[in-house]
Amino acid sequence: MQILQTISSKSANHDFQAAAEAVRDVVQKSLAPKVADIDLEGEYPSEILHQLGNAGAFAHAVVPELGGTGLGLKAAIQSIEEISKECMSTGFMAWCQVACTWYLQNTDNQALASELLPDIAAGKQLAGTGLSNPMKHFVEIEKIALTAEPVEGGFRVNGMLPWVSNLGPGHWFGIAAKIADSEDYMMAVVSDEMAGMTLRCNAHFIALEGTGTYSCVFRDVFVPDTRVLAAPCEEYVLRIRPGFILTQVGMGLGLVDSCVELMKRSNKRLGHVNRFLDDQTEDIEADLLMARDRTYALADRLDASEGMIDDQLLREVVQARIVGSELSLRAAQATMLHAGARAYVHGSAPERKLREAYFVAIVTPALKHLKKMLFALPEEALTTAS
Numbered sequence: 001m002q003i004l005q006t007i008s009s010k011s012a013n014h015d016f017q018a019a020a021e022a023v024r025d026v027v028q029k030s031l032a033p034k035v036a037d038i039d040l041e042g043e044y045p046s047e048i049l050h051q052l053g054n055a056g057a058f059a060h061a062v063v064p065e066l067g068g069t070g071l072g073l074k075a076a077i078q079s080i081e082e083i084s085k086e087c088m089s090t091g092f093m094a095w096c097q098v099a100c101t102w103y104l105q106n107t108d109n110q111a112l113a114s115e116l117l118p119d120i121a122a123g124k125q126l127a128g129t130g131l132s133n134p135m136k137h138f139v140e141i142e143k144i145a146l147t148a149e150p151v152e153g154g155f156r157v158n159g160m161l162p163w164v165s166n167l168g169p170g171h172w173f174g175i176a177a178k179i180a181d182s183e184d185y186m187m188a189v190v191s192d193e194m195a196g197m198t199l200r201c202n203a204h205f206i207a208l209e210g211t212g213t214y215s216c217v218f219r220d221v222f223v224p225d226t227r228v229l230a231a232p233c234e235e236y237v238l239r240i241r242p243g244f245i246l247t248q249v250g251m252g253l254g255l256v257d258s259c260v261e262l263m264k265r266s267n268k269r270l271g272h273v274n275r276f277l278d279d280q281t282e283d284i285e286a287d288l289l290m291a292r293d294r295t296y297a298l299a300d301r302l303d304a305s306e307g308m309i310d311d312q313l314l315r316e317v318v319q320a321r322i323v324g325s326e327l328s329l330r331a332a333q334a335t336m337l338h339a340g341a342r343a344y345v346h347g348s349a350p351e352r353k354l355r356e357a358y359f360v361a362i363v364t365p366a367l368k369h370l371k372k373m374l375f376a377l378p379e380e381a382l383t384t385a386s
């Protein structure tokens with residue numbers, strides 16, 4: 001596939017370190033002072049997201065012709081990681097934005113990609129993804145939530161998605177729906193500005209409160225063909241799924257990195273007793289380095305693939321995502337235990353890390369979903385791996 005080959009050849013004008021530094025600069029200057037407001041007050045950081053976009057944070061999995069840097073999935077993961085070190089709510093929103101760029105980058109609807117992708121990649125236009133339900137549906141975890149009835153010039157969509165993040169007035173987000181009276185599915189990008197769509201804020205979360213998360217009700221929403229990513233979309237979903245899953249590991253890597261820093265800080269005061277804990281800072285740090293290397297290597301392999309990957313590579317992607325979840329939970333728990341009573345005070349950093357870590361493990365694909373996928377991957381993959 002020409003698009004992915006362009007990404008894998010990488011733009012000579014950009015360099016990974018410079019890309020990460022540009023993001024780090026926004027994180028330190030603009031995001032760091034706002035973390036508590038985002039986490040505890042539920043403040044949606046739209047201005048910071050625009051700044052991150054301006055720094056290139058969402059543009060790496062997009063080809064230069066469509067406004068991207070062309071650096072590829074590794075740089076996209078590194079951006080999400082850099083942001084998640086400071087604030088996983090914002091790291092998750094960065095992932096939502098990147099996921100939407102990924103859908104548009106991989107669509108055959110070039111007119112749609114040309115129209116929307118440059119502004120989404122640059123963070124001028126904010127965007128998200130409502131694919132939790134279909135991702136679970138495709139592996140037989142739950143029923144599909146949206147149906148799309150073919151009508152003149154497009155589809156009429158009905159149903160409800162319980163939670164979609166990084167939303168606000170005019171934001172775009174990806175959806176998948178079952179095409180009525182057929183076995184096929186379609187994918188499209190939609191926005192709350194389409195007639196018949198309502199966003200509802202009907203839940204408060206233990207973390208990730210400032211992520212602009214709404215339930216989305218579709219009542220006879222007309223989605224024109226010009227907004228369709230793929231219909232039918234089975235082959236398209238297989239193409240986008242590995243990148244969708246792997247880029248999420250950036251959230252876990254960033255979270256674990258920040259936990260290691262917090263543990264080191266605790267050890268300055270409490271190292272004499274913390275050394276008796278099972279999970280030591282060096283253990284978590286060593287596992288982080290290994291997870292990071294594996295994830296980056298997988299990102300390069302996905303970029304170099306022709307879009308469709310074999311079961312062995314998918315298996316490794318799923319395993320990397322599992323490691324991201326399990327290591328997040330372990331690191332956040334170790335951070336609490338290292339910090340002791342100070343961590344038990346409302347508003348402490350370790351307390352936030354603990355709440356954030358559970359999100360890495362429950363956001364789709366959740367740990368149980370990933371383990372189900374791994375279980376279902378064919379025996380040949382197991383044989384090849386051994």
Ligand SMILES: Cc1cc2nc3c(=O)[nH]c(=O)nc-3n(C[C@H](O)[C@H](O)[C@H](O)COP(=O)(O)OP(=O)(O)OC[C@H]3O[C@@H](n4cnc5c(N)ncnc54)[C@H](O)[C@@H]3O)c2cc1C
Nearest residue numbers: 129130131132142162163164165205208213362363364366
């Ligand atoms: C803060 C936050 C942000 C999210 N952002 C997005 C997003 O941007 N895009 C997206 O597609 N998904 C989003 N989700 C959903 C998320 O990805 C998972 O699908 C969800 O956490 C449940 O996944 P699970 O596999 O653990 O399923 P389970 O929790 O095991 O089961 C999910 C089932 O519970 C049902 N359910 C939904 N809401 C409730 C409720 N309040 N109480 C009880 N049951 C309920 C669902 O319909 C579904 O059938 C978000 C969730 C949270 C908590």
